Amino acid sequence: xxxxxxxxxxxxxxxxxxxxxxxxxxxxxxxxxxxxxxxxxxxxxxxxxxxxxxxxxxxxxxxxxxxxxxxxxxxxxxxxxxxxxxxxxxxxxxxxxxxxxxxxxxxxxxxxxxxxxxxxxxxxxxxxxxxxxxxxxxxxxxxxxxxxxxxxxxxxxxxxxxxxxxxxxxxxxxxxxxxxxxxxxxxxxxxxxxxxxxxxxxxxxxxxxxxxxxxxxxxxxxxxxxxxxxxxxxxxxxxxxxxxxxxxxxxxxxxxxxxxxxxxxxxxxxxxxxxxxxxxxxxxxxxxxxxxxxxxxxxxxxxxxxxxxxxxxxxxxxxxxxxxxxxxxxxxxxxxxxxxxxxxxxxxxxxxxxxxxxxxxxxxxx
Numbered sequence: 580x581x582x583x584x585x586x587x588x589x590x591x592x593x594x595x596x597x598x599x600x601x602x603x604x605x606x607x608x609x610x611x612x613x614x615x616x617x618x619x620x621x622x623x624x625x626x627x628x629x630x631x632x633x634x635x636x637x638x639x640x641x642x643x644x645x646x647x648x649x650x651x652x653x654x655x656x657x658x659x660x661x662x663x664x665x666x667x668x669x670x671x672x673x674x675x676x677x678x679x680x681x682x683x684x685x686x687x688x689x690x691x692x693x694x695x696x697x698x699x700x701x702x703x704x705x706x707x708x709x710x711x712x713x714x715x716x717x718x719x720x721x722x723x724x725x726x727x728x729x730x731x732x733x734x735x736x737x738x739x740x741x742x743x744x745x746x747x748x749x750x751x752x753x754x755x756x757x758x759x760x761x762x763x764x765x766x767x768x769x770x771x772x773x774x775x776x777x778x779x780x781x782x783x784x785x786x787x788x789x790x791x792x793x794x795x796x797x798x799x800x801x802x803x804x805x806x807x808x809x810x811x812x813x814x815x816x817x818x819x820x821x822x823x824x825x826x827x828x829x830x831x832x833x834x835x836x837x838x839x840x841x842x843x844x845x846x847x848x849x850x851x852x853x854x855x856x857x858x859x860x861x862x863x864x865x866x867x868x869x870x871x872x873x874x875x876x877x878x879x880x881x882x883x884x885x886x887x888x889x890x891x892x893x894x895x896x897x898x899x900x901x902x903x904x905x906x907x908x909x910x911x912x913x914x915x916x917x918x919x920x921x922x923x924x925x926x927x928x929x930x931x932x933x934x935x936x937x938x939x940x941x942x943x944x945x
Contacts, residue, residue: 691930769886805895828864843876
């Protein structure tokens with residue numbers, strides 16, 4: 580192709596730039612680019628024709644065609660930038676964010692520790708400071724560990740189905756139970772360790788009961804001390820120090836009343852001083868009212884024998900209380916059933932921040 584045979588480059592440029600300016604989106608713009616600069620595009624064909632020209636003709640046609648290509652490329656680049664800017668502007672309009680809204684809390688800040696977990700940590704901190712370790716055991720127990728070893732006689736109401744959840748009868752006629760207290764953990768501890776023993780046993784327990792202050796599954800913590808010289812004076816001091824630390828008061832009066840439990844002798848119920856003069860509020864360490872919070876006593880000699888310990892050489896004491904109950908008393912929760920309803924609104928109100936671990940030095944409930 581000679582220079583004379585070349586099409587009107589100015590007209591071609593006007594046609595291409597007009598098409599580029601009119602392109603409504605990037606797809607239309609890409610079609611124009613291919614039609615001009617693709618392998619068979621109009622400008623590419625002109626560039627190919629340079630090979631058939633004489634050197635003199637290429638000196639004239641080459642700069643003109645290359646200049647056309649460069650200007651078309653520049654127009655394409657500019658139009659592509661305009662289309663991207665317009666697209667971004669449309670997205671910003673449709674995806675506008677109201678920066679005046681408060682920032683969402685991080686998961687570690689928004690989450691809450693359940694009051695039961697918090698109180699178990701508080702109990703552990705208090706008794707660990709007194710030299711106690713934590714012992715655990717299975718939720719499903721046999722008759723020996725749950726009843727017989729603990730001196731429950733045959734026909735005792737606790738052995739009846741209206742009080743205890745029994746599993747199906749096994750081939751040998753025995754039946755496992757969902758433990759009715761955490762006392763089987765004490766039995767397992769005495770059978771596996773030599774005195775001196777100082778343990779607390781927190782965990783789930785199960786009884787066939789359900790109302791505002793009782794649920795079929797609840798939580799207990801029991802304590803056990805076995806030694807050669809353990810006595811009720813030691814028990815009284817431990818319980819007093821626990822109540823002062825747990826309820827975070829400087830002093831608290833306690834009242835010990837005679838009672839009966841198969842596994843302790845003597846047995847006692849423990850009341851603590853409180854003030855209930857304000858509706859819906861209980862204050863500990865003051866006032867003239869009394870509130871029962873736990874049971875305790877000296878470990879029965881029969882229990883020591885059943886666990887392989889000589890009652891003439893060793894003696895000890897034990898106590899037990901409901902974790903759910905003392906949590907309700909301390910933190911003012913009126914209904915036990917709410918503990919197990921998984922209502923995040925309730926948990927956000929009564930729950931605890933996950934990184935605020937209870938310590939005696941820093942404050943149990945922060």
